[in-house]
Amino acid sequence: MTADTMRHEGRVRADRLRATARLLLPYAVFLAILLLVPAVFTRVPLYTMGNGVYMAILAIAALGLVPLTGFAGQISLGQAAFFGTGAYFSAILTVKSGLPATPAAILGMATAGAAAYLFGRYLFRVSGHYLALATLGLGLVLTIVASQLEITGGTAGVVGVPSLAPFGVELFDDVSYYYLVAAVLLVAVVVVDGLVRSWLGRSLTAVGDAPHAAASSGIDIAARKRLAFVVAAVLAAAAGSLYAHWAAYVDHHTMDLLLSLQLLIIATVGGIRTVWGPVVGAFVVVTLLQVSQELFPELSERVGGQAEIVLYGLALILVLLFLPKGLAGWASDVIQRLTRARAGADEGGAR
Amino acid sequence: MAELLQHVLTGLGTGASYALVGLGIALIVQVTGVINFAQGDFVMLGALSFALLAGAGVHPVLAAAISVAGAMAVGALVNLAVIAPARGADHTRLIILTIGASIVIQGTALVAVGTKARFTPDFTPGELRLAGVNLPLQYLWIGGAAAVMVTGVWLLLTRTLLGRAMRAVAMDPAASRLVGISPRRMSFAVFTLAALLGGIGGVMLAPIQAPDPQIGLALGLKGFTAAVVGGLDNPAGAVAGGLLIGVLEGLAAGYLPSGYKDAIVYGLLIAVLLTRPTGLLRTIAVARV
Amino acid sequence: MTEARLEIIDLTVRFGGVRAVDGLSLSHSQGGVLGLIGPNGAGKTTVLNVLSGAAPPTSGEARLNGRRITGLRADRIARAGVARTFQNLQTFHSLSVLHNVLVPLEARAAAKPVVGLFAPLLRGGQLRQRAADLLGRVGMADQLDTPVASLPYGARRRVEVARALAADPRLVMLDEPLAGLSRAESDDLARLIRSVADSGVTVLLVEHDMVAVMRISDRVAVLEQGQLLADGTPAEVQADERVRSAYLGDELDYDPLLHKGDKRAEAAARQRVATDPDAAADPGLAADPDVAADQEAAADRPPQTTDRRRREPRAQQ
Ligand SMILES: Nc1ncnc2c1ncn2[C@@H]1O[C@H](COP(=O)(O)OP(=O)(O)O)[C@@H](O)[C@H]1O
Numbered sequence: 020m021t022a023d024t025m026r027h028e029g030r031v032r033a034d035r036l037r038a039t040a041r042l043l044l045p046y047a048v049f050l051a052i053l054l055l056v057p058a059v060f061t062r063v064p065l066y067t068m069g070n071g072v073y074m075a076i077l078a079i080a081a082l083g084l085v086p087l088t089g090f091a092g093q094i095s096l097g098q099a100a101f102f103g104t105g106a107y108f109s110a111i112l113t114v115k116s117g118l119p120a121t122p123a124a125i126l127g128m129a130t131a132g133a134a135a136y137l138f139g140r141y142l143f144r145v146s147g148h149y150l151a152l153a154t155l156g157l158g159l160v161l162t163i164v165a166s167q168l169e170i171t172g173g174t175a176g177v178v179g180v181p182s183l184a185p186f187g188v189e190l191f192d193d194v195s196y197y198y199l200v201a202a203v204l205l206v207a208v209v210v211v212d213g214l215v216r217s218w219l220g221r222s223l224t225a226v227g228d229a230p231h232a233a234a235s236s237g238i239d240i241a242a243r244k245r246l247a248f249v250v251a252a253v254l255a256a257a258a259g260s261l262y263a264h265w266a267a268y269v270d271h272h273t274m275d276l277l278l279s280l281q282l283l284i285i286a287t288v289g290g291i292r293t294v295w296g297p298v299v300g301a302f303v304v305v306t307l308l309q310v311s312q313e314l315f316p317e318l319s320e321r322v323g324g325q326a327e328i329v330l331y332g333l334a335l336i337l338v339l340l341f342l343p344k345g346l347a348g349w350a351s352d353v354i355q356r357l358t359r360a361r362a363g364a365d366e367g368g369a370r
Numbered sequence: 371m372a373e374l375l376q377h378v379l380t381g382l383g384t385g386a387s388y389a390l391v392g393l394g395i396a397l398i399v400q401v402t403g404v405i406n407f408a409q410g411d412f413v414m415l416g417a418l419s420f421a422l423l424a425g426a427g428v429h430p431v432l433a434a435a436i437s438v439a440g441a442m443a444v445g446a447l448v449n450l451a452v453i454a455p456a457r458g459a460d461h462t463r464l465i466i467l468t469i470g471a472s473i474v475i476q477g478t479a480l481v482a483v484g485t486k487a488r489f490t491p492d493f494t495p496g497e498l499r500l501a502g503v504n505l506p507l508q509y510l511w512i513g514g515a516a517a518v519m520v521t522g523v524w525l526l527l528t529r530t531l532l533g534r535a536m537r538a539v540a541m542d543p544a545a546s547r548l549v550g551i552s553p554r555r556m557s558f559a560v561f562t563l564a565a566l567l568g569g570i571g572g573v574m575l576a577p578i579q580a581p582d583p584q585i586g587l588a589l590g591l592k593g594f595t596a597a598v599v600g601g602l603d604n605p606a607g608a609v610a611g612g613l614l615i616g617v618l619e620g621l622a623a624g625y626l627p628s629g630y631k632d633a634i635v636y637g638l639l640i641a642v643l644l645t646r647p648t649g650l651l652r653t654i655a656v657a658r659v
Numbered sequence: 660m661t662e663a664r665l666e667i668i669d670l671t672v673r674f675g676g677v678r679a680v681d682g683l684s685l686s687h688s689q690g691g692v693l694g695l696i697g698p699n700g701a702g703k704t705t706v707l708n709v710l711s712g713a714a715p716p717t718s719g720e721a722r723l724n725g726r727r728i729t730g731l732r733a734d735r736i737a738r739a740g741v742a743r744t745f746q747n748l749q750t751f752h753s754l755s756v757l758h759n760v761l762v763p764l765e766a767r768a769a770a771k772p773v774v775g776l777f778a779p780l781l782r783g784g785q786l787r788q789r790a791a792d793l794l795g796r797v798g799m800a801d802q803l804d805t806p807v808a809s810l811p812y813g814a815r816r817r818v819e820v821a822r823a824l825a826a827d828p829r830l831v832m833l834d835e836p837l838a839g840l841s842r843a844e845s846d847d848l849a850r851l852i853r854s855v856a857d858s859g860v861t862v863l864l865v866e867h868d869m870v871a872v873m874r875i876s877d878r879v880a881v882l883e884q885g886q887l888l889a890d891g892t893p894a895e896v897q898a899d900e901r902v903r904s905a906y907l908g909d910e911l912d913y914d915p916l917l918h919k920g921d922k923r924a925e926a927a928a929r930q931r932v933a934t935d936p937d938a939a940a941d942p943g944l945a946a947d948p949d950v951a952a953d954q955e956a957a958a959d960r961p962p963q964t965t966d967r968r969r970r971e972p973r974a975q976q
Pocket residue numbers: 656657658659674677678679697698699700701702703704705706
């Protein structure tokens with residue numbers, strides 16, 4: 020071993036320590052915020068505990084877009100379809116078949132994942148932005164089908180989905196349900212963060228950055244995109260299951276295109292290349308929703324309760340034009356610049 | 371037999387307007403590489419403003435002119451305000467930006483005029499009677515307008531400097547820049563052109579599909595399907611694709627329970643993307659490396 | 660390692676009416692450096708694209724050690740032992756230097772059955788070490804953690820070469836690796852290419868720098884309009900009348916005739932990139948030799964390059 024590589028090893032070890040600290044710090048902050056939400060949301064105007072639950076569910080459903088859209092560059096407008104798959108599976112299997120909630124949810128996630136896998140097998144054979152179009156079509160077809168079939172309850176949907184009782188603890192109100200969805204969100208964030216930081220995330224980045232070079236480096240591009248698509252589908256289905264038990268009913272509006280758009284906006288506005296993006300984005304989007312309903316209640320009524328989509332659209336365009344890395348990406352850049360400036364100042368002082 | 375012919379002919383009529391929508395999508399993909407999700411909203415703007423103006427008593431010709439001009443202006447604005455400022459953005463970001471533009475256009479229209487569908491009479495009342503078929507004259511209007519527009523686009527692309535410049539950018543942006551063509555200006559031109567096509571398609575459709583602010587989605591999807599059937603960046607293919615899905619939809623409306631009409635078209639979109647994503651009508655294009 | 664045996668058999672690639680490659684047949688099994696030259700648009704890059712699976716041939720085929728590679732997916736061809744660099748720089752711009760080279764190493768480790776997905780995790784340290792060694796070989800040892808996007812052009816080219824060498828290829832194809840490098844950088848990289856070839860890896864070198872090609876190649880093939888014009892040792896090719904009249908001019912200079920037309924075009928393009936922010940947005944052009952590197956190279960280049968010519972070329976067999 021040369022002196023050069025030894026010096027390198029030493030530096031690597033010091034870097035690793037610093038990297039671990041940098042990795043864990045956001046998690047500590049995140050955990051603190053998650054725990055603070057109930058105390059805050061039950062006291063301030065504008066927000067309710069239900070908003071907290073909804074934010075966490077939306078964040079889980081949008082999280083899969085980080086590897087899929089942020090890293091592999093593939094746009095999906097079908098997240099709502101998988102969300103709906105999870106929701107319908109949980110609702111139908113618990114209400115009509117009397118299955119316990121957990122296996123029902125797992126079946127829903129598995130079905131969504133399998134569907135995404137099959138879809139991806141054909142779709143990703145050629146490069147291009149075909150996923151956006153295909154998932155848009157898929158979402159609309161599934162919405163129509165769900166409103167027609169008998170098993171999905173037609174346009175009436177499935178009502179009376181039971182509330183959850185993990186470990187015998189009945190989650191009867193929004194506060195207790197919040198702790199469950201927050202825990203699932205935390206796990207989902209860790210899993211997706213682990214994925215994008217691993218060699219798999221690196222190869223996804225390579226696919227998004229320079230597909231031809233990635234292929235010539237031995238990466239099966241279609242397989243990578245498929246993996247990301249499956250992850251996104253499974254997470255959306257999990258969120259859908261949580262939603263079904265929380266809302267207690269599911270109908271075809273549960274998988275409305277509006278939700279797919281919302282999820283894309285959540286991930287993009289928050290920051291599509293970091294797991295913190297969907298979390299921040301969910302907060303922003305639900306806040307916009309609350310604000311628009313607070314400010315223009317009668318307008319919201321007149322246009323079928325969708326006045327807020329103008330705000331969503333504007334937020335999306337503004338963020339993409341001025342903060343392309345999203346709010347979380349921008350914040351992390353600012354923090355990095357500040358710490359680097361401070362480190363520079365420290366060094367200057369020491370000299 | 372006459373019934374079948376009836377469905378095919380009305381299908382060709384509506385299909386002609388889908389062809390215009392698809393043509394706009396294909397042109398934008400070809401010149402900029404971006405799938406424009408706001409294309410359906412250009413159509414909606416044309417249709418809705420025509421129905422509103424005509425309903426308010428404006429002379430139909432003037433109403434049509436204003437509506438088409440309005441759609442064009444919005445198309446140009448989308449390019450200037452949303453696409454052009456996103457310098458250095460990759461296609462993924464640009465496509466999401468067009469989704470944002472679509473949401474804003476639709477939402478603004480909703481806030482401005484509400485969710486109500488607007489009815490408007492045919493340009494000229496009456497029907498064409500031929501071999502047992504009764505074809506409302508409106509379908510002939512659509513077919514005629516589409517034929518004129520498609521011919522116009524073809525002439526533009528092959529006979530004019532602007533058209534050749536657009537094609538040059540489509541083939542090789544780097545080389546075009548070397549000979550002094552700005553891809554950015556061509557992007558502006560093609561968005562405006564696509565909005566023109568969408569606006570005309572919308573005006574023609576208004577009497578047939580009473581427009582509301584939310585029809586942009588369905589119309590856009592028909593345009594995507596038309597373009598995808600043709601190969602997404604193949605203008606001629608998009609026109610053929612538009613006619614094809616028009617006929618398919620006409621037949622579905624005639625022989626299937628209602629409600630499945632749209633599902634058939636979306637199903638076709640998915641089926642084509644899964645089996646022949648590069649289009650039914652052409653062979654694969656090769657990316658430059 | 661056994662020498663790569665490359666066979667190109669009656670290969671044709673058409674783009675619309677253009678025959679980019681027109682019935683090309685070429686075999687090479689003696690290792691070393693095979694230079695592939697020809698004017699701009701001759702079809703050199705297209706040949707590389709077909710051999711690496713980035714573009715399908717219209718007809719004909721290519722084989723590596725007897726196995727047909729045309730028609731295989733690009734990642735399969737990579738696994739069969741073919742690596743390449745790209746004329747228009749294709750680094751993974753959001754990754755660090757080290758991670759750029761780690762990508763092919765991890766892809767190969769993951770390709771093993773059974774351990775599959777976990778191999779890159781379990782052997783992480785080992786793979787990193789190998790990536791660092793490779794980067795040391797191209798002189799990038801002290802910039803392992805630098806984001807590749809912040810590197811100057813020449814350094815990115817070297818990262819790309821290291822990445823191509825990472826997965827122990829039998830055949831490495833380099834598409835104009837010396838373009839846009841300073842004299843010193845160019846000499847270093849040429850030396851590296853030679854040492855790679857001497858270690859038993861076959862190198863297919865597409866390059867406009869005639870002096871370098873003639874110096875480091877063992878065999879040179881000349882392509883014109885998709886067809887093979889000449890083929891032989893550097894000395895033979897330089898002596899070939901058709902080649903001389905068609906490309907090289909009377910004097911083999913650093914900037915021979917074959918360079919002039921497209922040099923001007925390249926300079927114009929660069930000028931535009933520098934002044935037109937819109938142009939810079941296009942990755943194809945933005946990736947071109949950046950202005951600084953090229954001006955540096957130009958300043959470095961003596962007007963008369965006879966001394967370079969006289970420098971003894973490698974012993975030719
Ligand atoms: N993807 C493509 N589409 C259309 N024409 C192409 C494409 N790639 C290359 N060509 C054409 O093929 C010919 C050969 O190009 P290329 O292989 O890049 O030449 P070289 O690398 O020798 O300069 C040129 O005329 C070029 O314009």
